[in-house]
Amino acid sequence: MSRNRLHDFESELNRKLDGHELDVPEHIWSAIEAERHPAKKERWPVLLMLLLFVGIGGAGIWAYNSYLVDPDLASTNELSSTSDDSLSSAYSADQNQLSDDPSLNQNKGTTQQALGAENVKKKQSWTDQPSDSPGFQTTSGDLSSSPDKEKLSSPALNSGQTTTLSREHDLSQSLLLQNRKQFSVLSPLERSTEISDVKLAEKSLQCPIFSDKGGMTNISVEFGVGPALSFHQISADPAYTDFLTARLQREQPLVNYGAHVRLKKEWANNTTASVGFNLTSFNYQYKRADSNEVRRTVITIDTFYQGHDYTTSVDTLLLVEHGIQEHRSGMTHRVLSFPVSFGYKLEVDRLFLEPYLGATFNIFQEARWSEDMFSDLIEGPVEDVMAYRTNLGVMAHVGLTLGYELNNRWSIIIQPEYHHSWNSITEPNRPLTENRNWININAGVKYKLWQTKSMR
Amino acid sequence: MDEQELIRGCIQGNRTCEKCLYEKYAGKMLSVCMRYMGSRSKAEDMVQEGFIRVFQNLDSFKFTGSLEGWIRRIMINCSLRELGKMRNKNEFFGHEYYSESSDMVGVISKMSADEIHDLIAQLPDGYRTVFNMYVIDGYSHKEIADQLDFGVGTSRSQLAKARNQLREMLQMHEKIGNESE
Numbered sequence: 302m303s304r305n306r307l308h309d310f311e312s313e314l315n316r317k318l319d320g321h322e323l324d325v326p327e328h329i330w331s332a333i334e335a336e337r338h339p340a341k342k343e344r345w346p347v348l349l350m351l352l353l354f355v356g357i358g359g360a361g362i363w364a365y366n367s368y369l370v371d372p373d374l375a376s377t378n379e380l381s382s383t384s385d386d387s388l389s390s391a392y393s394a395d396q397n398q399l400s401d402d403p404s405l406n407q408n409k410g411t412t413q414q415a416l417g418a419e420n421v422k423k424k425q426s427w428t429d430q431p432s433d434s435p436g437f438q439t440t441s442g443d444l445s446s447s448p449d450k451e452k453l454s455s456p457a458l459n460s461g462q463t464t465t466l467s468r469e470h471d472l473s474q475s476l477l478l479q480n481r482k483q484f485s486v487l488s489p490l491e492r493s494t495e496i497s498d499v500k501l502a503e504k505s506l507q508c509p510i511f512s513d514k515g516g517m518t519n520i521s522v523e524f525g526v527g528p529a530l531s532f533h534q535i536s537a538d539p540a541y542t543d544f545l546t547a548r549l550q551r552e553q554p555l556v557n558y559g560a561h562v563r564l565k566k567e568w569a570n571n572t573t574a575s576v577g578f579n580l581t582s583f584n585y586q587y588k589r590a591d592s593n594e595v596r597r598t599v600i601t602i603d604t605f606y607q608g609h610d611y612t613t614s615v616d617t618l619l620l621v622e623h624g625i626q627e628h629r630s631g632m633t634h635r636v637l638s639f640p641v642s643f644g645y646k647l648e649v650d651r652l653f654l655e656p657y658l659g660a661t662f663n664i665f666q667e668a669r670w671s672e673d674m675f676s677d678l679i680e681g682p683v684e685d686v687m688a689y690r691t692n693l694g695v696m697a698h699v700g701l702t703l704g705y706e707l708n709n710r711w712s713i714i715i716q717p718e719y720h721h722s723w724n725s726i727t728e729p730n731r732p733l734t735e736n737r738n739w740i741n742i743n744a745g746v747k748y749k750l751w752q753t754k755s756m757r
Numbered sequence: 758m759d760e761q762e763l764i765r766g767c768i769q770g771n772r773t774c775e776k777c778l779y780e781k782y783a784g785k786m787l788s789v790c791m792r793y794m795g796s797r798s799k800a801e802d803m804v805q806e807g808f809i810r811v812f813q814n815l816d817s818f819k820f821t822g823s824l825e826g827w828i829r830r831i832m833i834n835c836s837l838r839e840l841g842k843m844r845n846k847n848e849f850f851g852h853e854y855y856s857e858s859s860d861m862v863g864v865i866s867k868m869s870a871d872e873i874h875d876l877i878a879q880l881p882d883g884y885r886t887v888f889n890m891y892v893i894d895g896y897s898h899k900e901i902a903d904q905l906d907f908g909v910g911t912s913r914s915q916l917a918k919a920r921n922q923l924r925e926m927l928q929m930h931e932k933i934g935n936e937s938e
Contacts, residue, residue, distance in 0.1 A: 310861035311892045314873060321870040322784030329805050330779055336809055
């Protein structure tokens with residue numbers, strides 16, 4: 302640089318400032334290092350969360366099955382024991398009465414035949430009833446209150462009151478029945494009805510999730526809408542920019558929302574499976590400052606006052622700018638997902654809680670706009686681009702349904718659900734790499750379409 | 758470690774090399790940014806942003822000139838860009854000052870570099886930028902006009918105004934110094 306263009310004091314000023322240094326605070330280097338070498342994203346927290354979810358869920362399910370008294374099973378035992386006791390007692394009383402009354406001995410065979418026919422008729426009416434219908438109970442009740450019962454009433458009959466049996470009682474009944482079967486002392490009614498299903502509860506012997514202990518099987522439809530929180534990570538290919546910087550910032554997400562519809566089957570053992578679809582939409586705005594060589598012609602008219610004169614100059618300049626261009630990009634992702642989920646339902650009175658997980662098949666549709674801004678101008682965008690793209694992807698999801706049963710059909714539900722992608726998506730001709738993760742928090746309703754009751 | 762090894766290490770992402778390079782030039786670059794920005798906190802921001810750019814683009818350094826000059830250019834570009842964002846015409850161009858010229862060499866020779874820094878920092882943004890670019894960093898009026906997106910005439914007038922104001926400030930500084938003695 303020629304110094305003769307400088308005024309008298311400026312050379313001295315240059316000499317003074319040459320090589321001048323200032324003390325640099327530590328925090329600047331920390332900030333540079335943090336941006337240059339960001340902490341590598343750890344995958345283990347996600348895996349740990351999944352493991353915890355599975356572990357806690359599994360433990361909860363096991364505990365629930367181990368300690369909760371199953372009302373369905375209790376009623377089954379109750380029914381079996383009631384029938385068993387009353388019928389066997391009735392048979393004993395019948396036998397005693399017949400043997401004690403000599404006048405009837407001659408008609409014993411006939412009476413027995415009649416009684417047998419009556420019992421067969423009763424058995425017929427019993428087995429004809431659906432096992433889960435109220436008529437089943439009624440038939441049993443009819444038997445105990447029938448004229449036969451009055452005729453054959455004895456203390457033994459009264460001792461066969463409906464009680465909830467303990468497991469030991471179940472066992473003794475089972476052994477007794479087996480012995481009687483072995484020695485062929487079963488009554489015709491016992492033989493015909495083949496009451497042999499007094500068993501111990503199997504839940505202590507089998508995996509709690511897959512043991513079928515009887516109960517309600519439902520098919521329901523769920524619908525929910527709600528906000529979506531996105532955790533998309535976007536990085537730019539450094540090769541994309543040839544000068545100075547490739548800084549990418551994600552700005553505030555705008556309107557994000559999601560909706561879902563699901564068809565769900567709930568088995569009697571509380572396991573659930575569902576299929577359906579989700580629609581999630583995200584809007585983003587990104588800002589990227591990068592290098593661009595921009596050539597433009599500018600005509601400037603300057604009027605200034607120097608000394609005692611006004612001077613007006615008109616200049617035509619070809620400006621070549623580097624590194625001061627800024628891109629703003631907006632993206633709208635619409636994701637149509639088809640989730641397949643498996644879960645387990647825990648119920649406490651009318652409240653229910655259902656952790657679930659599964660895979661999601663996604664179709665992404667993206668609408669994108671972008672504009673280039675000159676950072677030193679405020680005129681506005683010089684370029685506007687719109688693009689659409691559709692692609693397919695597979696993601697995992699894990700969620701939790703919290704619900705409250707309003708009545709036999711309707712429930713209200715809230716479903717936080719996390720979607721995770723292990724694969725990043727790099728766009729062709731646009732070196733941005735995205736990792737897509739999001740959370741939907743949908744609230745809605747659940748409607749029970751069909752309900753059947755199964756007996757173990 | 759010579760400069761070439763240092764640069765290669767930085768390109769490979771070696772943290773030690775990056776830190777060495779930073780420590781070697783950070784003080785000087787803070788001084789450069791301070792002259793342009795006029796405030797310590799803004800200058801620190803520019804040093805941070807500038808060094809990130811330096812590390813990101815070090816592979817494009819051709820070894821044709823000095824590394825210090827290359828880094829200095831990046832720092833100046835960062836500062837100019839920031840000033841451009843902040844630019845408000847009134848604030849940038851400021852008011853006009855004019856005074857009779859006088860020999861200020863003696864005054865400056867008595868001042869420390871920090872005092873000169875403070876003095877330059879008091880100039881309005883527009884004057885300070887042109888003054889720094891022309892007088893200290895050796896840009897031509899054409900280059901200044903290109904960088905700052907205004908006419909060459911404007912660059913010349915801004916420099917003239919900056920010089921006048923700086924002279925006034927130096928006279929004031931001298932006057933205060935004489936009174937205190």
